[in-house]
Amino acid sequence: MIKSLLDIEIDCLLSAITERYGYDFRNYARASLKRRIQNYLTVSDCNHVSELIPKVLHDKECFAKFLSNMSVTVTEMFRDPLVFKSIREDILPKLKTYSRINVWHAGCATGEEVYSMAILLEEEGLLGRAHIYATDFNAKSLATAKEGIYPAENVQLYTRNYLKAGGKSSFSDYYQANYESAKMKDSLREKITFASHNLISDQVFAEMNLVLCRNVLIYFDKVLQDRVLELFSDSLVSRGFLVLGDKEAIKYSIVKDDFEAVSERLKTYRKVLHV
Numbered sequence: 001m002i003k004s005l006l007d008i009e010i011d012c013l014l015s016a017i018t019e020r021y022g023y024d025f026r027n028y029a030r031a032s033l034k035r036r037i038q039n040y041l042t043v044s045d046c047n048h049v050s051e052l053i054p055k056v057l058h059d060k061e062c063f064a065k066f067l068s069n070m071s072v073t074v075t076e077m078f079r080d081p082l083v084f085k086s087i088r089e090d091i092l093p094k095l096k097t098y099s100r101i102n103v104w105h106a107g108c109a110t111g112e113e114v115y116s117m118a119i120l121l122e123e124e125g126l127l128g129r130a131h132i133y134a135t136d137f138n139a140k141s142l143a144t145a146k147e148g149i150y151p152a153e154n155v156q157l158y159t160r161n162y163l164k165a166g167g168k169s170s171f172s173d174y175y176q177a178n179y180e181s182a183k184m185k186d187s188l189r190e191k192i193t194f195a196s197h198n199l200i201s202d203q204v205f206a207e208m209n210l211v212l213c214r215n216v217l218i219y220f221d222k223v224l225q226d227r228v229l230e231l232f233s234d235s236l237v238s239r240g241f242l243v244l245g246d247k248e249a250i251k252y253s254i255v256k257d258d259f260e261a262v263s264e265r266l267k268t269y270r271k272v273l274h275v
């Protein structure tokens with residue numbers, strides 16, 4: 001099949017970026033990748049994708065902007081509250097027997113989901129022996145996540161989500177409010193390590209009891225999804241848990257036999273014991 005001119009230009013751009021910077025977008029789902037590149041084109045002063053190539057190769061700032069445009073960082077506290085309720089009721093009780101609990105949020109964006117998990121662990125009496133690793137490849141989002149300061153206008157939604165997720169206290173116990181923003185409490189932040197990690201090129205870095213990677217795999221093609229799911233499987237201890245996003249599943253993936261569903265509907269899975 002003959003490729004369109006646009007596809008040829010995109011292939012050249014992505015190869016150049018991989019060679020120059022080690023960020024490999026070649027196995028991202030094509031339709032949304034194309035949309036985001038075309039979107040970047042409209043805010044740049046270029047008419048064609050091929051004109052972007054020398055710019056991103058020679059100008060690191062231009063590449064940083066391109067990179068930030070490539071990530072969709074939409075997130076919220078207790079996003080899909082019923083998933084967090086199920087983590088509270090079905091997963092955390094099974095982690096109570098461990099003396100140390102490692103949790104990995106891969107693709108944590110600006111960190112709202114990570115603080116939500118810290119709150120759950122606190123309310124279930126597990127935060128003291130837990131450590132949360134929160135990673136993303138987007139430096140700007142990670143900086144926001146580390147700060148843990150969110151717009152006050154989001155607090156109403158987060159409070160509703162917290163209650164739907166079975167919140168046992170008052171959401172306001174977990175942040176200090178001022179007129180414009182809510183700053184998450186240090187006691188939560190102290191249990192979180194925020195770090196840069198690229199799911200495509202970086203390796204497993206610790207043994208995990210629970211891995212959450214929600215709304216990230218949808219941006220990858222099947223080859224990349226399989227590779228990243230294998231990384232999660234390798235990183236989990238035997239009988240560890242994996243939580244994916246609403247539109248992501250393990251059913252047709254390379255690791256389908258490594259996991260059983262806790263809830264297929266909520267995309268929560270548990271690693272099986274192979275004998």
Ligand SMILES: C[S@@+](CC[C@H](N)C(=O)[O-])C[C@H]1O[C@@H](n2cnc3c(N)ncnc32)[C@H](O)[C@@H]1O
Pocket residue numbers: 071072073074075076079106107108109110113135136137138141197198199200213214215216219245
């Ligand atoms: C839509 S956000 C998901 C945030 C959160 N997990 C949630 O579900 O609300 C997707 C995140 O995946 C990150 N991401 C995309 N590709 C990545 C990669 N190769 N390595 C690490 N993070 C990546 C993006 O930077 C973005 O922050």
